[in-house]
Amino acid sequence: MFAAWVTKLRWVVVGLWLAVTIAGAVFGGGLFDRLATTGTNRADSQSAVGQRHVDELTPTGSHVYAVVEGLAPYDPKLVASVSAAAQEIRAMPGVKEVNDLYTGVGGRIGADNRSVSVEVELDPALAEAPREALEDRVHDRLERIQAPSVHVGGDKLAERAFADQSVHDLAIGESVAFAALLVALYLFFGGFLAAALPLAVAVASVLGSLLVLLGLSHVTKVSEYSLNVVTLLGIGLAVDYSLLIVARYREERQHRDPDEALRVAVRRAGRAVAISGLAVTLTLAGLTAFAEPLLAAVALGGAAVVALATLAALTLVPALISLTGDRIRPAAAVRWGGLLPRLAARAQRNPARVALLATVGLLVLAAPLLGANLANSDARALPGSNEARQAYDVMESKFLNDAPPxxxxxxxxxxxxxxxxxxxxxxxxxxxxxxxxxxxxxxxxxxxxxxxxxxxxxxxxxxxxxxxxxxxxxxxxxxxxxxGPAAEVVDYRDSIAGRLPGAALVVLLVTVLLLFALTGSLVIPLKAVLMNLLTLAATLGVMVVLFQWGWGQVPLFFDSWGGLDLTTPVLLFVFIFGLSMDYEVFLLARIKEEYDLRPDTGRAVLRGITHSGPVVTAAAVCIGIVFLGFAAGGLVAVKEIGVGMAVAILIDVTVVRGLLLPAFMGLLDRVNWWPRGPVKY
Missing domain, CATH: 3.30.70 (Alpha-Beta Plaits)
Incomplete structure (x- = not known):
């Protein structure tokens, strides 16, 4: 019925999505002017309450500092240049205090005896716009100090650099992702028309997402960080869901006419997409249990964007397929490798041994998580080429002796x-x-x-x-x-630890209930939860090695600061559970179809994986490309999410879906379907 309705109203559906796309292109850019810096801690945390009291008792303004290197501290030319800059800055309206080595108190000589500092405090009463304008004037004047090297930094300058880098990374990530996706989809489908459909849906979803986030920005804060995270998730899922429907349509075209093939594809694959989209939306909504501002922003924006991507896949894809007629080639015209079927066949030959070895291997990967250092990102999350990051590094190493705040x-x-x-x-x-x-x-x-x-x-x-x-x-x-900064981390950790059971309960209930609705089994959902936890733990262990230990610095182009952003494990927990549901649902839906035809678990698992394995592999490659595209950006916190999701997808599609899923189902056999077996639809 749904496919017939979409086919009948295909021009209306396409027209509505075209309007959304155009509106997003025209008005969505306004979102970037409304992006805000979102704090990690709740307003009622002790560190936040204490800081507000401190600010009321001893108000301090924004600080801008310069580290001047390359000359002896009392070189006459350096003394004259720094003194002139300090006097000019001191005369600027809105500057509260200037500390330098020559004309004021508080200036310092670096540990190398070849550097000096200049520190400027602005009036704390300045509003945001005039404060930023004054920061720019101070920054420009400090940069004109005559010395071999001058780096200018400050907390507010670092925040603004973070915002600018976030927008830059978003543009780079989308460009890399779409270019690579076009190539991957063309190789999978063997034609530009079929490859273009998922990309068209992704474009509509991205631009529609800008409108959704713009609307949310009038209700709550939308941060630069959450924009990147939410956008990459929306692109990945839009492509994933569209690819599933198009691939099923091409498969059905081998022995059906186009209209009937579309109806079957929407009924079968569309059901899996709807369940998966609902699962990801609800698991993201589970983030609201944490109540931290940043996580709340990701939860609201992410849930809305995923719902939009799901709706686009379920309506726009069938409408576009209907408009193409029979120009999309049947699947028989394309050859694709069978990685998952080969892995599944190997797992079924010795399920107990494979299950044990795969589980032990994942636990070994997870072991570094025991020594994880989770903290809030600061200027060190910026790329090493950024001036605010360079100023921070020099100030810490040469003037503060790397002492903690x-x-x-x-x-x-x-x-x-x-x-x-x-x-x-x-x-x-x-x-x-x-x-x-x-x-x-x-x-x-x-x-x-x-x-x-x-x-x-x-x-x-x-x-x-x-x-x-x-x-x-x-x-x-x-x-x-x-x-202080250490207290903020303690409060954030305690808040997350205290609220994690509630968020985990939401995610686990969603997984169990939706998979029960799909399969009629309680064993399969519980097994899925166990496998997802293994994927999460192994992924976080790899992340500790790559980012905290710094093993990924060279291939991933970043400088390790010795830890992981505290938000990363929480977001990966929700994202991994949500996206793992994609592949779980895709595979189980097909396994269930085969089991309905003949109640033989081993046969159903192998045939289900054989039929759905290519599209799951292709979907994993595509969404992995999206996440790695965003990992090419400069922000370490966003890079952690991009790399983490790519690692999780690699582990999930090979070890978990290729080995653990068929091994566990083979060991449990008919117990898999307890208590009432697959529900026919």
Whole structure:
């Protein structure tokens, strides 16, 4: 019925999607002007509340700094050039303070004795637009200092660089992905017409997604990071779903006329697409259980974009196929390898041994996850060629000795009180392994104290996190808040850990219920959950090796900062479960068809994989191309998602679907279909 309806209204369907595409092209660009920097922590976290109090008590403006290298600190030309720049910047309206070595206090000489710093603080009362304009003026003047090397950076400049790099990466990722997809789809289908259909749907989905995200930007924040992540997911799924329907149509064309072949393709493959799309949409919605701003933005945007891609595949693809008549060649005209059938046949010959070896192999890949360092990305997530990143690196290595930023402790009591001094003594006495230095901040209003505690180690090392937890555990007769970058990571980790069971429950229920609806079995969904967990663990283990250990720096063109972005495992958890459902549904739908014809599990598994294996392989190649296309960008956090999904797809389509799925189903035989067997449709 649905296929007949779409065929009858094909011009209307195509016209509506064309209107969406044009509207997205015309108005979607407005989204880029509304992108915002989205924080990782909730507003009610202790670090966020404490930082707001600190900002109210001791307001500080945006900081811009320059690291000037290549000359002796007191070289006459350097002294004159830096002094002139400092005086000009000091005279700019909106500049609060300039610290340099020659005309102000606070300027520093680098550890190499061949570099100096200039630090500029802007008025904290400046609104965003005038602040950014002033930052640009200060940046331009600092860059004109006469020295062999001048790098200008700052927190706000790094945020803006992140946004600019995100948009640049999006354009590069889409270009690489679409070009490579066209080649891959042409090789699979053997013709441009069939290859163009999934790409047309992807274009409509991407431009439609811009409209969806533009609408969401009026309700909630849409971050630069979530735009990239959501877009790559939308492109990948649009191509995946379209490819499945087109491939099934070509297969049915071997022995049916075009109209009947389209009806069967939509009924069979369309059902799998609908179930898979619903699964991915609902698993993404499960991210809202975390309630962190960034994850909430990805959840809302991702769910909307996946729903749009699913709708496009189910309506636009049949409409376009109907318009092509019989010009799309039957599948018999194209030859394609049988990787999955060969793997499945091998697994069925010795299922117990294959299941054991494959499981052990995945657990070995997962082992590095035990030593994962998860933290928030900072300027180190920018590519090494970015000036803000270079300034950060030089400042850390030559001026800050790679010391971590301080942990700030806000006390609602003055420093003159005995109990405040007692707390300071307890901190020094009880935390010698974590604490390097303790300072009392000056210029704090009466009745308050701010302690700046410098942890031992380097940026992102464990002593900083241990220090935060230890101080929070110390009882005090007055209110206290612990804030700073290390406290933000601790709060983010705790929040995710506390809410992970709820999000996991949503994802697992979606997997179980939808696969039960497809197969009538509870065993198959539980087995799918187990295999997805193995895929996730193995993928995260590989990610630790590539990004935290730095083994992927050369082939992937990035500089490791010794950890993974804390958001990466959460997003990969949801994405991997959602996308693994694609291949699970694609394969099980065909296995179930074969089992309906003849209730022999081994035969049904092998024939189902033989029939659907080529399209699953092609879908995996295509979506892998999309993710690797985005991995070509410069942002390490986005690169982690792109590479992580490509690794997960490789593991899932070869080891999990090719070996574990047929091995487990072979071992369980009829138990697979408990309690009531496949549901006919």
């Amino acid at each position: 301080p942990v700030s402790v806000l006390l609602q009591a003055g420093p003159e009180r005995a109990d405040v001094r007692d707390l300071m003594n307890r901190i020094a006495a009880q935390l010698p392994g974590e604490l390097l230095r303790q300072d009392v901040r000056s210029d704090v209003p009466a009745g308050w104290t701010i302690l700046d505690l410098t942890p031992k180690g380097k940026v992102g090392d464990r002593p900083g996190y241990d220090l935060v937890r230890a101080i929070r555990a110390m009882p005090t007769p007055f209110a206290k808040w612990v804030t």
